[in-house]
Every structure is written in C-alpha cells, then in structure tokens.
Amino acid sequence: MQRHYLGLTAAVAALGMAASLSGCGTGSAAGDVTLKLVAADYGNSAANSSKKYWDELARNFEASHKGIKVDVNVYSWKDVDRKVAEMVKKGQAPDIAQIGAYADYAKAGKLYSADDMLAIRTQANFLPRLADAGQYNQTQYGLPFVASTRLLFYNKKYFSKAGLAAPKTWDDIRDDAVVLKQRGVTYPFALPLGQEESQAETMMWLLSGGGGYTDDVGSYDIDSPENVKTFDWLKANLVDKGLVGPVAPGKLDRAQAFDAFTSGKVGMLNGHPTLMQEAEQKGVQVGMVPLPGINGPTEGSMGVADWIMGFKQNNHREAIGKFFDYMFEDKNVVAFADEYDLLPVTDSASEVMETDAKHKPLRKFLEALPNSEFYPVGKTSWARTSELIKQNIGKAVEPGGSPAGVLAEIARGAAAAEDAE
Structure with missing residues (x-):
C-alpha cells in the first residue's frame, strides 16, 4: 500500500527541496521557544524510566536547533492521560503530548495536523496502517509513536x-x-x-x-x-x-x-x-x-499503537515540527523501541531492525505489523x-x-x- 506522499516526495527531492519543507508558514518563526513536552513512562523502575530517553533526546535536539528548548515531564501510564486532559482544560495545553489517544483533541480543533507540522519525508515514512489509524475525519492528527503486535x-x-x-x-x-x-x-x-x-x-x-x-x-x-x-x-x-x-x-x-x-x-x-x-x-x-x-x-494480527501529537495553543507549530522531524529519525525511533521491546512506526526504522541480528527475536512481530488491524481510535x-x-x-x-x-x-x-x- 503506497501513500500519495511518496510520489510527491520524489518530485520535491528532484528539485532539491525536500529537506526544508518542515514548518513553512507562520507560527513561532522568530525568537527563543520552549516546548513543553508531556510523555508516558514505559519503564517499571527509576532505572529504566522513559525520562532518560526524553532528556537525552531533548539535549541532543537543543544542541542542533539553537533557540529551541524542550521542557520534559514524564508521568506513569496511570496518570498521563488525565494530566494532559487537566492541562488542556485549564488552558495550559502542552506543546507536545505522547499519550494513548488523540481523537477527542482533534475533534475539538486543538491539534495541528501532520500536514501542518512534518516534513514530507517524515510523514511519508510512517507505516501506512499506522498513518491511517492516526486519522480523524480523513486527516492525520495522531502521529504513531511506538507499536506492538500480538x-x-x-x-x-x-x-x-x-x-x-x-x-x-x-x-x-x-x-x-x-x-x-x-x-x-x-x-x-x-x-x-x-x-x-x-x-x-x-x-x-x-x-x-x-x-x-x-x-x-x-x-x-x-x-x-x-x-x-x-x-x-x-x-x-x-x-x-x-x-x-x-x-x-x-x-x-x-x-x-x-x-x-x-x-x-x-x-x-x-x-x-x-x-x-x-x-x-x-x-x-x-x-x-x-x-x-x-x-x-x-x-x-492485532496491532496496538501509542500516539504523539502537537497542540496549537501556544502557536509553536514550526518548532514542534522541527522536533518531530528530529524525533522520527531512525536512530531515535530504534533507540526507544529497542529499550522497551516495542516496534518502530516508520518504514526505514523497521528495515534497520529487520536487518540487525540483535533484533532477530522481534522479527515475527515486525513481519506482522504492516498487515495489522488497530483499534478504531479515530472515533471519539x-x-x-x-x-x-x-x-x-x-x-x-x-x-x-x-x-x-x-x-x-x-x-x-x-x-x-x-x-x-
């Protein structure tokens, strides 16, 4: 199954422009920006808390993106969805939330679409079934973060x-x-x-x-x-x-x-x-x-995905897009999936894991992912x-x-x- 972005990617690349498409237009184009990020903890102890991943990712991103800071807050899965809901209700939405569902926020008009944020190469790289599962009213708002199959x-x-x-x-x-x-x-x-x-x-x-x-x-x-x-x-x-x-x-x-x-x-x-x-x-x-x-x-098989999304409230679309383009690079996608025995959500990262001998135990799951069916999470x-x-x-x-x-x-x-x- 091919998505329409692939053909467009090739056309843009031929013109030598693909690398600079993220964040075109308005939204936090000038001055320093601090992105507030809320994420779920996949670890079961302080030793393997997801905060370590996010802190390192944020530091590396900041080093190569002057003027953008990332403020990381990680909560347990028991609390993270409620925390984000409370923040949104108070008018204090984070810029980025990595949680279990996106449809309610998309319906309320609070999220940027994938088209608004991502470089074409990033958007085209999602596994098609996952990209489709991230749609509300035929528009992708939920970006797949990690997945698993059964x-x-x-x-x-x-x-x-x-x-x-x-x-x-x-x-x-x-x-x-x-x-x-x-x-x-x-x-x-x-x-x-x-x-x-x-x-x-x-x-x-x-x-x-x-x-x-x-x-x-x-x-x-x-x-x-x-x-x-x-x-x-x-x-x-x-x-x-x-x-x-x-x-x-x-x-x-x-x-x-x-x-x-x-x-x-x-x-x-x-x-x-x-x-x-x-x-x-x-x-x-x-x-x-x-x-x-x-x-x-x-x-x-049945597939399960967790989601990450960008909120509009603080008008940080460009900075959010740059962070997502960086986050979805293969090295970062594979690092998180590897740490928690989960599956990557992009074509290129899946290929990396499929060809790496140390990920051999996951190959049956990787094989099942492209044809997996997901919960109807696009329904509120x-x-x-x-x-x-x-x-x-x-x-x-x-x-x-x-x-x-x-x-x-x-x-x-x-x-x-x-x-x-």
Missing part, C-alpha cells in the same frame, strides 16, 4: 514433552489444550477477559474469526454473525470444557495471565513482545506463531466503547451466558456513544 505464545517445553505441534487453527488450540490439561498444566489456554485489557484479547479473537470491531467502511459491527460465532466457539470449546484454568475468564486480567505464563503455569496465550523477554528471563522457553484462525493462521466514541467491552465481554462466556446477547448489548452502547458525538 502472536500466540506457547510453552515449548510443555509442547515438546507432550509431542504437540504449534497450533495453526482453533481446533488445534482446543486439542492441544485437552492434552495439556491431562498433563497437569494449570492454564492450558489462558483467556484474560477481565477488565484490565479485555478489549485487546477480544479483538484478537474477533480478527481470527473473520470479524472485528468495525466493518469495511469503519462503522461498528460488534455483534456481527462472525463475531457471535467466534464467542460461541470460545465458550463451547475452551471455557465450557474447562480448558482455560482455575480463574474464570471474566475475572482474569492480562497481568495475571502474563505472570502465570512467566511462572510456567500456562500452556498457551496471546502475547506481545515484552512478554517474550520477561518469560525468557525466567527460564520459560517461548514459542510464537501467528494467531490461529478457523482454517489456518490469521493473515492480519472508542473510549466509551472500549470501556463497555472491558466491563461486559467476560459475561459472554460465563456459565449460562449468551455471546449473542452480550455482543448485542455492547453494540447498542457503541451506537449510542457514536450518536452522542
């Missing part, structure tokens, strides 16, 4: 001892889980549909069943026949057969499931790159395959819809539960949230 993880030691091959289909998952249960594995297949991040687990299963949260034109389609069939299968073939472990899926959070996997209590589960490293550090031999589907491996109704999924989807596989009924209830809530926009 694969099915399995405990290679358990599979080898049981003489099992890696699953390719749903029936393989069920049959392998039966054997693992017989051999005493606590969670033959861990199915976290608790409130922590069940919107992710749900989307993975919907995609592998040929469905998803939206239809081909981007409208919600949560209770589609394909989605109902997927949860009917999950309930009948994994949950009702006692193949998902001692904790009911609706009570099992992702963190619990991941901890159980790294402790050697799980045979299979859907996972992301960080889990791979954590499991191997604890001696768990990890196998990874594309998400199994009804008749074979799923062609497209998505935040409410996501909460409805997290609060209710576990009920679909409870004893006596109705997948069709639960999905229909979520669909009605999504439609109401959409109508309220």
Whole structure:
C-alpha cells in the first residue's frame, strides 16, 4: 500500500527541496521557544524510566536547533492521560503530548495536523496502517509513536514433552489444550477477559474469526454473525470444557495471565513482545506463531499503537515540527523501541531492525505489523466503547451466558456513544 506522499516526495527531492519543507508558514518563526513536552513512562523502575530517553533526546535536539528548548515531564501510564486532559482544560495545553489517544483533541480543533507540522519525508515514512489509524475525519492528527503486535505464545517445553505441534487453527488450540490439561498444566489456554485489557484479547479473537470491531467502511459491527460465532466457539470449546484454568475468564486480567505464563503455569496465550523477554528471563522457553484462525493462521494480527501529537495553543507549530522531524529519525525511533521491546512506526526504522541480528527475536512481530488491524481510535466514541467491552465481554462466556446477547448489548452502547458525538 503506497501513500500519495511518496510520489510527491520524489518530485520535491528532484528539485532539491525536500529537506526544508518542515514548518513553512507562520507560527513561532522568530525568537527563543520552549516546548513543553508531556510523555508516558514505559519503564517499571527509576532505572529504566522513559525520562532518560526524553532528556537525552531533548539535549541532543537543543544542541542542533539553537533557540529551541524542550521542557520534559514524564508521568506513569496511570496518570498521563488525565494530566494532559487537566492541562488542556485549564488552558495550559502542552506543546507536545505522547499519550494513548488523540481523537477527542482533534475533534475539538486543538491539534495541528501532520500536514501542518512534518516534513514530507517524515510523514511519508510512517507505516501506512499506522498513518491511517492516526486519522480523524480523513486527516492525520495522531502521529504513531511506538507499536506492538500480538502472536500466540506457547510453552515449548510443555509442547515438546507432550509431542504437540504449534497450533495453526482453533481446533488445534482446543486439542492441544485437552492434552495439556491431562498433563497437569494449570492454564492450558489462558483467556484474560477481565477488565484490565479485555478489549485487546477480544479483538484478537474477533480478527481470527473473520470479524472485528468495525466493518469495511469503519462503522461498528460488534455483534456481527462472525463475531457471535467466534464467542460461541470460545465458550463451547475452551471455557465450557474447562480448558482455560482455575480463574474464570471474566475475572482474569492480562497481568495475571502474563505472570502465570512467566511462572510456567500456562500452556498457551496471546502475547506481545515484552512478554517474550520477561518469560525468557525466567527460564520459560517461548514459542510464537501467528494467531490461529478457523482454517489456518490469521493473515492480519492485532496491532496496538501509542500516539504523539502537537497542540496549537501556544502557536509553536514550526518548532514542534522541527522536533518531530528530529524525533522520527531512525536512530531515535530504534533507540526507544529497542529499550522497551516495542516496534518502530516508520518504514526505514523497521528495515534497520529487520536487518540487525540483535533484533532477530522481534522479527515475527515486525513481519506482522504492516498487515495489522488497530483499534478504531479515530472515533471519539472508542473510549466509551472500549470501556463497555472491558466491563461486559467476560459475561459472554460465563456459565449460562449468551455471546449473542452480550455482543448485542455492547453494540447498542457503541451506537449510542457514536450518536452522542
């Protein structure tokens, strides 16, 4: 999939002008500027806090961009979205925010578009699926910061001892889980549909069943026949057969499931790159395959992206654009992705990681990223819809539960949230 910017980039380059397109026009063109940057912390301790990355990036940027300073503030993921919302409400919006969602701010007219800020070469370098996911009303406001994809993880030691091959289909998952249960594995297949991040687990299963949260034109389609069939299968073939472990899926959070996997209590589960490293550090031999589907491996995985954006309030468009053009250089994109076992969001940085031997463990995730499907984050109704999924989807596989009924209830809530926009 090629974007229209690529042809334009070539034309401009032929004229020898591509390097100077960022920040043309008005907005902080003269005098010293201090950019206020708020970002999320991807670390789990002071030793690997994201603040180290941002502080070094800011110092290096300032050294090559005289007259522009960057004031960095990093908050935990629990707090960062709320902090930015409070700042915006008080009329003290940061210039740059690296957070989980952008659509509400784009709808309110508070953000610069990518066209307003970025050099063409920077904008054209985003992976197309990610650039598309950053659009609100067909205009890109959300710049992808980092991404990850999901694969099915399995405990290679358990599979080898049981003489099992890696699953390719749903029936393989069920049959392998039966054997693992017989051999005493606590969670033959861990199915976290608790409130922590069940919107992710749900989307993975919907995609592998040929469905998803939206239809081909981007409208919600949560209770589609394909989605109902997927949860009917999950309930009948994994949950009702006692193949998902001692904790009911609706009570099992992702963190619990991941901890159980790294402790050697799980045979299979859907996972992301960080889990791979954590499991191997604890001696768990990890196998990874594309998400199994009804008749074979799923062609497209689920992707997740976090976003960075530029706010208009302080009229620092040009300086923001220069910072983004610098930030999205390969060395900076790769450095952050490498630190936290995440995936780069640009074509060129992806190529760097794909050809570097030290990133070999991430290659399966990198291969899955270009064809991944993302949450419908361009909808301002998505935040409410996501909460409805997290609060209710576990009920679909409870004893006596109705997948069709639960999905229909979520669909009605999504439609109401959409109508309220």
